Amino acid sequence: MEPHVKPFYDPITGTLTYTIFDESGGHAAIIDPVLDYDPKSGRTRTHLADQVIDFVRQQQLTIVWILETHAHADHLSAARYLQTKLGGRIGIGEHITQVQTVFKKMFHLEADFAVNGSQFDHLFAHNETFQVGRLTGHTLFVPGHTPADMAYQFNDAVFVGDTLFMPDVGSARCDFPGGDAHTLYQSVQRLFALPPATRLFMCHDYPPAGRAPAWETTVAEQRKNNIHLRDTISEAEFIRVRQARDATLEMPVLIIPSVQVNIRAGDLPPAEDNGVHYLKIPVNAL
Secondary structure, eight states: OOOEEEEEEETTTTEEEEEEESSTTSEEEEESOEEEEETTTTEEEOHHHHHHHHHHHHTTOEEEEEEOSSOOSSSEEOHHHHHHHHOOEEEEETTHHHHHHHHHHHTTOOTTOOSSSTTSSEEEOTTOEEEETTEEEEEEEOOSSSTTOEEEEETTEEEOOSSBOOTTTOBOOOOSTTOOHHHHHHHHHHHHTSOTTOEEEOSBOOOOTTOOOOOEEEHHHHHHHOTTTSTTSOHHHHHHHHHHHHTTOOOOTTHHHHHHHHTTTTOOOOOOTTSOOOOOOOTTOO
16 A cells, blocks of 8 residues: 655755654654754754654554664754654664764764664664555665665655755765765665656755755656756766765764764763763864
């Protein structure tokens, strides 16, 4: 059966959180949930996550999964907060262990911070299937933006994470640790091999001036019009363009707090003896 899809757009980070479900009163998964964070004050809020909670309760849904496409560098995850309110298992791709290893060293995290993915309830392998009520989910390993990106397919709907953006925006950057433009190109070809009418749901939209935010497209539209990856662009040309663009990009505003929280499945670092949680800023390390 086809899933019902409810998007929640966060205009501050340009991020999409999705709730997918089989039917009202049925079962659901939440994908890439956002925790509001103010970098000036260090305060978190749950404004967007609470909208998701309200929708889930209005539809009388049972949350089975909270799915992360990867450890995001541009927003904090609300996965743990939503789990405490709605239940469900938190899942991410199994290569999150590589990301944890890199950032444990970069942020000099506590010695007992595990780099085996145990903060998550399940680590997905490529081509794994799982159930959301009457919906069957299927995993697609799509690295390149990071070494751990995972897309989730439910019938004709695929949640692509940070692989593709809308056709007039192009593709995700590949200059984070473990990222690689060649690898991203190959991952996108895996998506482009799906039937032309397959719906692709973006994790982000950064609309050009004059266009409202959008987040749903198709394989056919991407193959015809994507400014970085349409069919007429070779792999070599994509790599040249992607690397040149990446060289001009600044770090995302929230990369430092985001990574420290997201490799913990949405938990803050352990509180210190004064009861306060702290995030580290590595000076001259990024």
